[in-house]
Amino acid sequence: MILVGNGRMITQDNLNPYMEDGCIVINENKIEDIGSTTDMKSKYPNHEYIDANKKVIMPGLINSHMHIYSSFARGMSVTGKPSENFSEILENLWWKLDKQLALEDTKYSAYSTYIECIKNGVTTVFDHHASPNAIEGSLFVINDVAKELGIRTCLCYEVSDRDGGLTIDQGIKENVDFIKYAQDDKSDMVKGMFGLHAAFTLSDDTLNKCATEMEGLDTGYHVHAAEGIADLHYNLQNHGKRVVERLMDFGVLKEKTIAVHCIHVNSAEINLLKDTNTFVVHNPESNMGNAVGCSPAIELLKKGITVGLGTDGYTSDMFESLKVANIIHKHHLCDPRVGFGEGQKMLFDNNTKIAKAYFKNDLGIIKKGAYADVIVVDYTPHTPLTENTLGGHIIFGMSGRSVDTTIINGKVLMKDRELVNIDESEILSKSREVSKKLWNRI
CATH class of the missing domain: 3.20.20.140 (Metal-dependent hydrolases)
Incomplete structure (x- = not known):
């Protein structure tokens, strides 16, 4: 299992929209549990732990x-x-x-x-x-x-x-x-x-x-x-x-x-x-x-x-x-x-x-049983972030380049802005080569 905690959690779940100190427990490809960091670490000890360091945890x-x-x-x-x-x-x-x-x-x-x-x-x-x-x-x-x-x-x-x-x-x-x-x-x-x-x-x-x-x-x-x-x-x-x-x-x-x-x-x-x-x-x-x-x-x-x-x-x-x-x-x-x-x-x-309508399980939401598609956004609010203000923080404070960690189907694909097991430099170098040939054909 993987725990992602110590973060301000925006869930997009109307029943539990925001947690000031949230932690997600990922079991294989689904969200097993949600709670405070202290409670989740106590309940699920000795598992991999990703510290969000007060950044924002939200659905992919x-x-x-x-x-x-x-x-x-x-x-x-x-x-x-x-x-x-x-x-x-x-x-x-x-x-x-x-x-x-x-x-x-x-x-x-x-x-x-x-x-x-x-x-x-x-x-x-x-x-x-x-x-x-x-x-x-x-x-x-x-x-x-x-x-x-x-x-x-x-x-x-x-x-x-x-x-x-x-x-x-x-x-x-x-x-x-x-x-x-x-x-x-x-x-x-x-x-x-x-x-x-x-x-x-x-x-x-x-x-x-x-x-x-x-x-x-x-x-x-x-x-x-x-x-x-x-x-x-x-x-x-x-x-x-x-x-x-x-x-x-x-x-x-x-x-x-x-x-x-x-x-x-x-x-x-x-x-x-x-x-x-x-x-x-x-x-x-x-x-x-x-x-x-x-x-x-x-x-x-x-x-x-x-x-x-x-x-x-x-x-x-x-x-x-x-x-x-x-x-x-x-x-x-x-x-x-x-x-x-x-x-x-x-x-x-x-x-x-x-x-x-296409995938069998919930996506775009953090709740128990949903697919573990989760991101951590490097954003620290300078005004109160609550369930009533989170929309303004997302629209006016966040961007794609703020994303720090990306987890899809329970697998960590990017951590600390670095892709995991993906040679980005080599792929993009080849992409530039291929696209240049395409331009020449056009």
């Missing part, structure tokens, strides 16, 4: 929408005139990048991204992958890296019509093969979803194929929905329906499905999302960076929709995404009352609900 963070491969765009120059809208950003950057990805690029983008996640206290990642000229085996390569590093993940491949018929069939097969593999995996460290790019790159024939292949698979879709206005315009002009309405027609909206963004939706579509218990994931930094508009996340939450928080590949730091979720809606709605509570609900409550 969950990212409910990520693009691992996008990490290889960091620092890359894009030739030609600057993109004027989201459609041009896709064509000039992301679709040029993903077409050049080989399995080795996918592997090392997974290494570098998952390492950043671990260092930022993110212990579970829902990823949405694309590599149209290297589809077969791509999800298995990403999973091999996740397994090696010890991070929890849920993967899918984005099916799209934009690269032709062969890639459609390959994308569908990669999803189905990986979903079945993950369902047979007993570790509960990996899950699979059925990935779709977006309605404007999917024909009716392809959506029908996907629906047929989904029959009998106990999982959901992971799809971008109404992110840019062009998605809405395309579907209205070519199908006579709005984005969410069209996805509804093919059975995409349902329990376990993640509809990402949902920016350009109307009240009828919002009702469809609610009535089908579809998850929505908000990615505020990406939306601002792509200038696609502000998500109606506040309205969606008021309607009772489970809205989670992701990064869309923009960052691996969920604290950063939370900070922006707090302020973007204040700015957009000209209302200083919104964002603070809603952002925390998305990250700490709803990401946990999304993860619970």
